[in-house]
Structures are given as structure tokens and as C-alpha cells.
Amino acid sequence: MISTKEKILNEAEKLFAEQGFAETSLRMITAKADVNLASVNYHFGSKKTLIQAVFERFMDRITNDISHEMEQLALKEEPIEVADVLQTLKQPIKNLDKFRPDGAGVFMNLLGRSYAETQGHIRRFAMDKYSHVFNRFVGFLQISSPHCEPSEMFWRLHFMLGSFIFSLAGHKALQEIAESDFQQSVSIDQIIDKLIPFMSAAFSHNEAGF
Amino acid sequence: MISTKEKILNEAEKLFAEQGFAETSLRMITAKADVNLASVNYHFGSKKTLIQAVFERFMDRITNDISHEMEQLALKEEPIEVADVLQTLKQPIKNLDKFRPDGAGVFMNLLGRSYAETQGHIRRFAMDKYSHVFNRFVGFLQISSPHCEPSEMFWRLHFMLGSFIFSLAGHKALQEIAESDFQQSVSIDQIIDKLIPFMSAAFSHNEAGF
């Protein structure tokens, strides 16, 4: 039997991703989840902490998977290339779709909206809880690109983050356009498969030319 | 003398970019702009059309500038490189900062929020009015990358769009992190100067390897 708490989380994540945090009311969520309005405040305390709980469920999953991929990467004997590091993101993102319906799209939506958030309380929360995974990922990137300064790497990382968020959060609209313009359907997997070599090439360039 | 209409537009764009559309009430805007609440509906009809007007003022400016840059590019005699095409974005984005306070950041914020929007009425509006500029830009890109299929180019374009929006819309937060982590201040101009070669390298790669 699925609990009230889970019913709320399941509907909330859908609606938050589709409409945004502010545009989604607790009444919409509880109506769709077929639970009482007051149960949100009972189980989660407030709307703010509900948002955080939705976000946390995804982050726990994907950071777990990424950590696992990085374990594998650490075993590699040949030199670690940029593409190898970025590849560690591939399966974890794809796994989100198995985790939840349209998981990758929903998660990137949440991630993007979290960054756009005013007070940034989600970002602070994420930095507290998941910084070790993030730092390890950056470490691998540095190894694969010893010529690239940390500050330059910082910016490149966020350029990439923007590409992931934007193209995957909006993948439905983009897929529709792509289909009507090129008669060619593209899955989320294929988007990621285009994105990773694209980004690998970007990371591999040398602005100074050596 | 600055008109009521302009006072509203000026405050609205700031608040929309800082807090989002839904989180910004007409009462906040009119209080900050020191005009009457009803004047928004009088001058703009509704909140929705106010959002559109704020967006339009930026789009008119930047598409104008980009068109001008592309005129120059069309005169070039040597073969047009990817980097040349992307360079046409550089000055127009920088000019936004002269146009309005923190114009680039505000505009990218608006652009990002418009894409995240539910009904997407802004996106449809933009496609109607500015598609010719967009199409011309894509045309130049195709010329500079004849090996790249249109559908592949479509996705690369949106990867790039995501990077621009994400890094410039959130530039203040990112700049703060960069300064505290690397004791190194980075201006918007410098972000763009990092972004364009980064993207040029990404666009120049050949996934098929020929």
C-alpha cells in the first residue's frame, strides 16, 4: 500500500516540474494525490520543506549512481580522458527514467528551478549534503585536464550544467520541434548521447593554444 | 520626464528577473515604481502582457544588434568559421549592460524563465516576431559547419543556449562563488569571452570523425 506521504511526493514532483513551485498550489497536489489538504503540513511541515523533500529524493538517487560510476572510473589503468569523466553522468541520468516516470526531465526541471530560486535555500541544502560527490567529480575532471586552471574549470562546469538542465528540462518541447522540423524523433538517451561528445570536445580545447 | 509606462517597465524587469513572474506581484512593482496599482492594467491590459512588454523591449534591442553583426559577417571574404558566427553574439549581449542596469543578467533571467513557463506564450510570441533573425543565424552556422546535419545543429544550438542562459542568468551567484573559491573576480564580459571559444570548440567537433 502506497503511503500518503509518497502519494504527495509523487504528484508534487510532477506538478513542480510542469508548472514551477510558485504556480503549483498545495490544493492541486492534494487533489491529484487524493489526500487531504492538511496532510502536507502534517507530513512535511510546510510547502518549502516539501519542495526540499521532492528534490532530496532525486538527489539521493543520482548522487548514489554517480558515486558508483566514479568508483569504476577510479579503477581505470589507462590515463583518464575528459570523455571518461563525463561518461560517468550518462547512466545515472538515464537511470532516473527508470526511477520515476520521465525522471530525467523532471529532475532537470527541478534543478533548473532550484537554481532560479530567489533565496536559494535548495542550493544551500544541496551543497551541504552532496558536496563530496560534486568535489570528487571535479577532481577527476582536473586529472583529465591538467592544463586547465581550477577557475577556468569552474566556469566550464557550469556551462555544461546549463546545457544539461536546459536541454533535458525542456526536452519535450524541443523534441516536438525537432520532430516537426526534421521528421526525426529523438529520445532522452539520444540527447545525452549527443551532449556528452559535444561537451567533451568543448572541455578538451585549450584557450591558450598549448 | 520619465513616463508612468516606463517606470513600470523598469521596475518590472528588475523584479521579474530577481524573483520570477509568479513571485512578483503588481503591488510590488507599482510600489517600487511609485505609481498607482491600476495603472498597470490601464497601460498594459494585464500582468501577462506586461511580462511580454518587458521581454519585447529586450528582444527588440538584442535582435537589432545581432542583425547588425550578421550584416558585417556577410561581408567577410574568407571562409566563415564557427567562431565567427558565435562572435556575432558577443557584442549584442555586452550591449545589454549599457542598455539597462545588469542588462545581460536580467535578460538571460527573463529568457530562462520564459522557457520554463508553462503555457509558453512568450516563446510563441518570440518565434512569431523574431524568427527571421534566428533563422539567419542558423543559416550562418550551417555554412560554417557544412558537415553538420540540420537536426544535429538544432540540438547543439540549444545546448549552447542553455549554457548562455544558465551562466549569465545566474552570474551573480556564480561570480560570488568564483571569487571566494579562487580569489578572482570575473565580469560578465569575461564570462562571455570564456563561453564563446568553449562553444566554438564544441561546435567544431565531428561526432562521425570525418
Next chain:
DNA sequence: CACCAATTCAAACGACTGTTTTAAACATAC
């Protein structure tokens, strides 16, 4: 069975939302 805690429920709270209304003030033209 009774007991207690955990959960659910309907209803209401005060605050805030976009929009409309009606009247007053203003500018410009005749």
C-alpha cells in the same frame, strides 16, 4: 474491550492575488 497515539478530515483563518470600478485630476483642443 479500552486505551493511546498517529493520522485524516472538513472548515475556517488571515493575508495576498489580479482585476474592476468610480471619481477626481490632468492635458489639450476648440
Next chain:
DNA sequence: GTATGTTTAAAACAGTCGTTTGAATTGGTG
């Protein structure tokens, strides 16, 4: 001057929001 159309003003409208309340209901324990 009066008349005309534009702009501002204060107030009220109907509706939604997140949250709280207090009673009803449930589930498990002695």
C-alpha cells in the same frame, strides 16, 4: 472659457494562497 480625451487615485471585488484548528477516525498495544 468649456469641452474632450487621457491619466491617476482610492477603494472594493471575488478569488486563491499556505497554514492552523479541533474534532473524527484509524491502527496497534495492553
